[in-house]
Amino acid sequence: MAQVDFKNVSKRFADVNAVVHDFSLCVPDGELLVLLGPSGCGKSTTLRLLAGLEQPTDGEILLDGQVVNDWSPQRRNVAMVFQNYALYPHMSVRQNLAFPLRMRRQPRVEIAAKVDETARLLELGALLERKPAQLSGGQRQRVAMGRALVRDPAVFLMDEPLSNLDAKLRVQLRGEIARLQQRLGTTTLYVTHDQTEAMTLGHRVAVMQAGVLQQLGSPQELYDRPSNLFVAGFLGSPPMNLFEAKVQRDAQGAFVSFGTARVPLPTALGADAPAYLGLRPEALRHDDPEGVLPDVTLTVLSVEPLGYEQIVYLTAPLAPVASAPETEAEVKNSVAARLPADYPLSAGESITLGIDVDKVRYFDRNGEALG
Amino acid sequence: MAWGSSDSRAAGVLIAPALAGLILFIALPFVLAVGMSFTNLRLGSPLPLEFTGLRQYARVFADVSVQRAFLNNAVFALVVVPVQTALALLLALALNRRVRGMVVLRALFFLPVIFPMSLVAVVWILILAPGPEGMMNSLLSLLSFGHWQPRDFLHDAMWALPAIMLTSIWQGVGFQMVVLLAGLQAIPAQLYEAAAVDGAARWRQFRHVTLPQLRNPLIFVVVVTTILSFRVFDQVRIMTRGGPNDATTTAIFETVRSAFDRAQLAKAAAIAVVFFVVVLLLTLMQKRLLRQQPAPGISGTTERPSDATC
Ligand SMILES: Nc1ncnc2c1ncn2[C@@H]1O[C@H](COP(=O)(O)OP(=O)(O)O)[C@@H](O)[C@H]1O
Ligand SMILES: [Mg+2]
Numbered sequence: 001m002a003q004v005d006f007k008n009v010s011k012r013f014a015d016v017n018a019v020v021h022d023f024s025l026c027v028p029d030g031e032l033l034v035l036l037g038p039s040g041c042g043k044s045t046t047l048r049l050l051a052g053l054e055q056p057t058d059g060e061i062l063l064d065g066q067v068v069n070d071w072s073p074q075r076r077n078v079a080m081v082f083q084n085y086a087l088y089p090h091m092s093v094r095q096n097l098a099f100p101l102r103m104r105r106q107p108r109v110e111i112a113a114k115v116d117e118t119a120r121l122l123e124l125g126a127l128l129e130r131k132p133a134q135l136s137g138g139q140r141q142r143v144a145m146g147r148a149l150v151r152d153p154a155v156f157l158m159d160e161p162l163s164n165l166d167a168k169l170r171v172q173l174r175g176e177i178a179r180l181q182q183r184l185g186t187t188t189l190y191v192t193h194d195q196t197e198a199m200t201l202g203h204r205v206a207v208m209q210a211g212v213l214q215q216l217g218s219p220q221e222l223y224d225r226p227s228n229l230f231v232a233g234f235l236g237s238p239p240m241n242l243f244e245a246k247v248q249r250d251a252q253g254a255f256v257s258f259g260t261a262r263v264p265l266p267t268a269l270g271a272d273a274p275a276y277l278g279l280r281p282e283a284l285r286h287d288d289p290e291g292v293l294p295d296v297t298l299t300v301l302s303v304e305p306l307g308y309e310q311i312v313y314l315t316a317p318l319a320p321v322a323s324a325p326e327t328e329a330e331v332k333n334s335v336a337a338r339l340p341a342d343y344p345l346s347a348g349e350s351i352t353l354g355i356d357v358d359k360v361r362y363f364d365r366n367g368e369a370l371g
Numbered sequence: 372m373a374w375g376s377s378d379s380r381a382a383g384v385l386i387a388p389a390l391a392g393l394i395l396f397i398a399l400p401f402v403l404a405v406g407m408s409f410t411n412l413r414l415g416s417p418l419p420l421e422f423t424g425l426r427q428y429a430r431v432f433a434d435v436s437v438q439r440a441f442l443n444n445a446v447f448a449l450v451v452v453p454v455q456t457a458l459a460l461l462l463a464l465a466l467n468r469r470v471r472g473m474v475v476l477r478a479l480f481f482l483p484v485i486f487p488m489s490l491v492a493v494v495w496i497l498i499l500a501p502g503p504e505g506m507m508n509s510l511l512s513l514l515s516f517g518h519w520q521p522r523d524f525l526h527d528a529m530w531a532l533p534a535i536m537l538t539s540i541w542q543g544v545g546f547q548m549v550v551l552l553a554g555l556q557a558i559p560a561q562l563y564e565a566a567a568v569d570g571a572a573r574w575r576q577f578r579h580v581t582l583p584q585l586r587n588p589l590i591f592v593v594v595v596t597t598i599l600s601f602r603v604f605d606q607v608r609i610m611t612r613g614g615p616n617d618a619t620t621t622a623i624f625e626t627v628r629s630a631f632d633r634a635q636l637a638k639a640a641a642i643a644v645v646f647f648v649v650v651l652l653l654t655l656m657q658k659r660l661l662r663q664q665p666a667p668g669i670s671g672t673t674e675r676p677s678d679a680t681c
Binding site: 051 | 584
C-alpha cells in the first residue's frame with residue numbers, strides 16, 4: 001500500500017512536444033483514482049512513468065514519499081494490467097500467475113498457496129492449466145488482473161483493462177474491479193477514455209487533455225462544476241450545451257438572453273463577465289407548472305428515444321462554442337435537452353421549456369469556470 | 372458444389388509443372404539410385420550387369436572410409452550445430468538494437484552467406500596457409516606471444532576437420548543470425564515490459580521471455596543446420612579432398628568419390644540411399660519437435676488491434 005505523488009512531471013519524446021506536461025497529482029493510500037481523457041492525451045504515458053517503463057524528462061515521482069525516478073520497474077513493486085493483457089503466451093495460466101512471485105524468489109509452497117487463492121478470488125480455478133491462447137477475452141482479462149493481484153503490490157496500474165471486451169462483460173467486470181479494490185484497499189490508478197467507467201469506478205477522477213491535467217475531483221464534482229470548457233464538453237452524454245454568452249444589463253441587473261428567456265447572472269460571479277455559458281441537457285425542464293423558471297420556445301430538430309427518457313435536439317438560440325470537443329450523436333448548432341419519455345415529440349414541433357437557472361454554468365474568455 | 376471440382380482442376384493445372392519437375396529430377400533419379408544400389412553397376416566394367424541383392428550395402432557398411440565419413444558428419448554436426456547456433460543467437464542479440472548503422476553491421480555478418488562455398492573455401496585455404504606467414508598461424512602466434520608453433524592445418528589429421536568446421540561456421544552463421552533476428556523482432560515489446568514490472572531482471576527476461584518465444588526459430592535453425600552438416604561437401608572437396616587419411620571425408624564426399632573417381636556407381640547409390648535415410652530421420656525428428664507448440668505471439672485479444680482505442 002502506498003501513496004503516489006507526481007510533482008511537476010513532464011515527459012517529452014525526442015523532438016516532440018511534451019506528451020505529459022507539468023503534471024502534479026497526489027493519490028492517497030487506498031484510493032482508486034481514474035485518469036480520464038481522450039485517446040492520445042498521455043494517460044498511458046503517465047501510467048508508464050509510474051511503472052518505471054518511461055523516465056520523466058522533468059519533475060519527481062514519489063511512492064510513499066520516496067523519490068523513485070531512478071528506480072527500475074523491478075524495484076518499484078507496482079503491478080500493471082496492460083491494455084492487451086500481455087500474458088506470457090508460452091506459460092499456462094498457473095505459470096502466468098506464479099511468475100511475479102517466482103521473480104521475487106518466494107518459497108514454492110507460498111507461491112502455490114497464493115496462486116490458488118488468487119485463482120479462487122477470480123474464479124480461474126478451472127482454467128489454471130490452459131494457455132492464454134485457449135482463453136476468451138474476459139478470461140484473459142481476469143488472468144491479467146490475477147497476475148497483478150497475486151503479489152500484494154504497492155500500487156495497481158490498469159491501462160484500459162476493459163476496452164477490449166464487449167459491453168456486457170465490461171459492465172460486469174467493472175463492478176468486480178470496484179469490489180476487489182474496495183476489499184484489498186490497494187492504491188489504484190485506472191486509465192480509461194470511457195467516462196461511464198470513470199464515473200462509476202473512480203473515488204476521484206483526473207481529467208487529462210493534451211498531456212495537461214484539466215480537473216481533479218469526485219465524479220459528481222466534475223459533472224456539476226466542470227472547471228473549464230473542455231471538461232464541460234467531455235463529460236456527460238450528451239455533454240453540456242455550450243454557447244457564447246453576451247451579457248446585457250437592465251434595471252434588475254446583468255443577464256444573458258437565451259432566446260426569449262432572460263437568464264439572470266448569479267451575484268456570485270461578481271464583476272467577472274462570462275464569455276460562455278453552459279447548460280446540462282437536464283437543465284432544460286418540461287415540468288415547470290408554476291412557471292417560475294424563465295421560458296424559452298424552441299423548435300425540435302431531432303429526437304433520440306432512450307426508453308425511459310428522450311434526448312431532444314432543439315434549435316440553438318445562441319452561437320455554439322466553436323472549440324467545443326467533438327461528441328458522439330451531436331446535431332450541429334443545436335441544444336440537447338433530456339426530457340421524460342412520457343409525451344411524444346417529433347421534428348418540426350415547437351416546445352416551451354423552462355431553464356433551471358441554478359444549473360447554468362459560466363466560463364470566462366479563456367474557458368475557465370466562473371463562480 | 373460446382374466450383375469445388377473446377378477449383379481442384381485449377382489446382383491440378385497449377386501444380387503440374389512443379390510436380391513434373393519433382394518427379395523428373397528428384398523422384399525418378401532416386402528410384403533409379405535405389406534400383407542401382409541392388410546391382411553391381413560399374414562404369415566401364417567388362418562384367419555383365421546383375422542383381423546382387425544387399426551386397427553393395429554390406430560393402431558400404433564394411434568400408435572404413437564410409438564409416439569414417441558418417442562419423443565425421445556426426446562429429447561435425449555435434450560441434451557445428453551448437454556452436455553455430457549459440458554464436459548466431461549472440462550475434463542476433465547484439466545486433467537487435469535500434470542504433471544507427473546497425474543495418475550495415477547486419478549486412479556485413481550476412482555477407483558470407485551469399486558468397487558461394489567454393490569461393491569461401493579458397494579464401495580460407497589462404498587464411499589457413501601453412502608456415503608462419505599464414506594469416507591464422509601469425510594471428511595465433513601473436514595471441515600466444517610467440518608460443519604458437521605454425522602448422523599446416525589442412526594437412527594435419529587433428530586440425531583438418533576443425534578447420535573445415537570453422538570455415539562452415541563462418542559461412543553459415545549469418546543465415547542463422549538473420550532467422551533468429553527476425554524471431555527476436557517478432558517478440559512483442561510488451562512482454563518484456565510485463566516481465567520487468569513483474570520483477571524480472573535482464574537475465575530472467577531472457578530466460579523466461581526471449582528463449583521460450585524463440586523456440587520455433589531455434590528449432591528451425593537447429594534442424595536445418597543439422598541437415599546441412601550432413602550435406603557438407605564443397606569445402607571438403609576444395610580444401611582437403613577428404614584427407615589427410617580420411618580425417619575430413621563426409622558421406623557426400625564418399626558418394627562422389629565412389630561414383631566419379633572410382634566409377635563404382637552401385638556403391639555410390641547405396642551410400643546415397645543410406646544418407647537419405649539418415650536425413651529423413653532427422654527431418655521426422657524436426658516435425659515432431661515443431662508440432663508441440665502453437666505459434667508464439669502476444670496473448671491479447673486478436674479481434675482488435677491494440678491502438679483501436681487508446
Ligand atoms: N515511445 C513514444 N515515442 C514517441 N511518442 C510517443 C511514445 N509513446 C507515446 N507517444 C505519443 O504520446 C502521446 C500520448 O500517448 P499515450 O500516453 O499512449 O496516450 P493515451 O494512453 O492517452 O491514448 C501520443 O500522441 C503518442 O503518439
Ligand atoms: Mg493508452
